[in-house]
Amino acid sequence: MPNNIDSGEFYVTDLFDGKWYCVPSYQRPYVWEDEQVSELLDDILQALTSSPKSDYFLGSMVFQRRPNEEDSVRFEDYDLLDGQQRVTTLFLMLAVLRDLNIDKDSLISETCASAIIQEKNPIKRIPERIRVKFQVRNEVRVFIDKYVKTLMGTQNEDIARLAEKEKDINIKNMSKAILNIKEFFEGIENHGAYVDFLFNNVLLIYVASDKLEDAFRLFTVMNNRGMKLRNSDILKAENLKEVPEERQDEYAKKWEELEEYHGDKFDNFLSHVRTILVKQKAGYNLYKEYEDNIYNPKEFNKETKKSNPVPPLMKKGTDTFDNLMSFHSCYREIFDEDHFSDFNSYEYHNLVQLMQTGFEADFWVTPLLRYFQKFNTTRLLDFVKLLDKKYSADWIIGITPTIRMQNMISIIKKIDTADHADDVLYPDLFNVNKTELLRVLSGDVYRKKFDRYILLKIDMDKVQSGVAAKIPKTISIEHILPQKPDPNSSWISDFTDTQRVEWTNKLGNLILLSRAKNTSQGNKDYTDKKTGYYLKSIESFSITAYVMNKYNSWTLSDLMSNHKEMLKQVMNLYGFTITDDEISEMIVYV
Numbered sequence: 001m002p003n004n005i006d007s008g009e010f011y012v013t014d015l016f017d018g019k020w021y022c023v024p025s026y027q028r029p030y031v032w033e034d035e036q037v038s039e040l041l042d043d044i045l046q047a048l049t050s051s052p053k054s055d056y057f058l059g060s061m062v063f064q065r066r067p068n069e070e071d072s073v074r075f076e077d078y079d080l081l082d083g084q085q086r087v088t089t090l091f092l093m094l095a096v097l098r099d100l101n102i103d104k105d106s107l108i109s110e111t112c113a114s115a116i117i118q119e120k121n122p123i124k125r126i127p128e129r130i131r132v133k134f135q136v137r138n139e140v141r142v143f144i145d146k147y148v149k150t151l152m153g154t155q156n157e158d159i160a161r162l163a164e165k166e167k168d169i170n171i172k173n174m175s176k177a178i179l180n181i182k183e184f185f186e187g188i189e190n191h192g193a194y195v196d197f198l199f200n201n202v203l204l205i206y207v208a209s210d211k212l213e214d215a216f217r218l219f220t221v222m223n224n225r226g227m228k229l230r231n232s233d234i235l236k237a238e239n240l241k242e243v244p245e246e247r248q249d250e251y252a253k254k255w256e257e258l259e260e261y262h263g264d265k266f267d268n269f270l271s272h273v274r275t276i277l278v279k280q281k282a283g284y285n286l287y288k289e290y291e292d293n294i295y296n297p298k299e300f301n302k303e304t305k306k307s308n309p310v311p312p313l314m315k316k317g318t319d320t321f322d323n324l325m326s327f328h329s330c331y332r333e334i335f336d337e338d339h340f341s342d343f344n345s346y347e348y349h350n351l352v353q354l355m356q357t358g359f360e361a362d363f364w365v366t367p368l369l370r371y372f373q374k375f376n377t378t379r380l381l382d383f384v385k386l387l388d389k390k391y392s393a394d395w396i397i398g399i400t401p402t403i404r405m406q407n408m409i410s411i412i413k414k415i416d417t418a419d420h421a422d423d424v425l426y427p428d429l430f431n432v433n434k435t436e437l438l439r440v441l442s443g444d445v446y447r448k449k450f451d452r453y454i455l456l457k458i459d460m461d462k463v464q465s466g467v468a469a470k471i472p473k474t475i476s477i478e479h480i481l482p483q484k485p486d487p488n489s490s491w492i493s494d495f496t497d498t499q500r501v502e503w504t505n506k507l508g509n510l511i512l513l514s515r516a517k518n519t520s521q522g523n524k525d526y527t528d529k530k531t532g533y534y535l536k537s538i539e540s541f542s543i544t545a546y547v548m549n550k551y552n553s554w555t556l557s558d559l560m561s562n563h564k565e566m567l568k569q570v571m572n573l574y575g576f577t578i579t580d581d582e583i584s585e586m587i588v589y590v
Helices: 034-050 084-100 106-116 138-149 158-165 169-186 192-201 212-222 231-240 245-278 286-295 318-335 337-343 346-358 365-375 380-396 401-417 434-442 451-461 490-494 497-503 526-533 542-550 556-573 580-586
Strands: 005-011 019-023 056-066 076-082 132-134 202-209 298-301 306-309 476-479 510-513
Touching (some): 005 192, 034 169, 034 192, 056 084, 076 084, 084 106, 084 132, 084 169, 106 192, 132 138, 138 169, 158 169, 231 245, 231 286, 231 318, 245 286, 245 365, 245 401, 318 346, 318 365, 346 380, 346 451, 365 380, 365 401, 380 451, 451 476, 451 510, 451 542, 451 556, 497 556, 510 542
Parallel strands (some): 019 076
Antiparallel strands (some): 056 076, 298 306, 476 510
């Protein structure tokens, strides 16, 4: 283990003795609800009751250790990466116990008070200092000062109002926790045994490191009950350190706006920005990519065969925050439905919705974001059409993710050097392999990764012009000729075994349903499915309505006719006109 990493154990009495904790601004909110708080309180009580002399293991913590520059006596300072939910709950518990016992048991009250705050001693030059510092928001610091740090603060009647109506999630959940803890201890007549067990038998293990990156890596390995941190959290921490202190709250809130909007895909958004700036496939995790390739980039000199530093693509601090907000504004313009009709037709809306729903990866977002950033809405629909064709065709014919990513980067590079949008929209950049595309789509497509996408693509082409398509949340792919037909059904007489093997999974035999598949219904004869099982999906999918309206039967001839028509339609969407002879070359007649 590296020298700057160490591990050990703390009892609660050690946890708040000569040690100082900070919940840094990049941390997630305090999210424990009544259930988690009650579980902690009850578990400790149960451990005390059943095994009063045994230790109770509360969990693990991961710290970044920091030098203490505030006190003349140098104690340990820790930033909490993992364990803030438990440590915060313990901190609130001590405050409640302090206030409940102020007139009942001065020893309990004073012991808990000393664990919450270091009293000022001018003679020893020891300043007043709270043992858990919350940097997450100024409002939270004010709450802690008023209701936790202050004697009898947990008895303040305002806490009930904050627990019900406060908008800040930290303050709301802390208020609820205080009320929950108060109710629990008000039901226990003697707090002495509980407090003694809490301080001397409740045990936590810890891992601490001097470097944030090391601590973060340890956290990702050890994370258990807390909210999982992402690469974006460490980026936030590194950038907030470079922001002037008086503006840190402002920029922390900006970052939180981005997190709230992008949710679980926030790291993806940051990766898009990285790719636009760096213009090469990522080789490391997101944090290291920003650190090495954006903040400290290097350029290889072929003559000296050495890498030399070059100016940063973004600077840490306000420059990073401002640039990310700018990219975010472009992202919202591109993808928010509220903006679609402002600058384009419903055709744009439908196509972007198809790409978001149908693709398995989001490499395509990066060139679209860069295009909008540079050219705004100029020929935006034309660009999206070409981007969709290129990306989907490469995916369908089996080009590797690495090559697909490189193709997207080539488009970004062209955008960077183009003086006008027209310079980007030329065929060679978006070339599609017609022969391979037709070959793949002529074969079995069911259970291929692209099957839903290609069916949705055909479906949207049948949507009436000027109408916004609504893709249902539940989508299933239905075989008209079923995979396992009932032995007594007409499918057995209408198709030979060989024909069913050849045609069941072809494009022409597939439609979309706006519900989960029902095997018993799907095995019915065609006329029964047409008048019952398919009816509810006709309004949701034009492809389903089209087949049901056109075909009164489903024989091999009907299936082959629909297959040819669908192939012609989808190839036309890629800009190719194909003949019956070209299709016939791809079909095995059985």
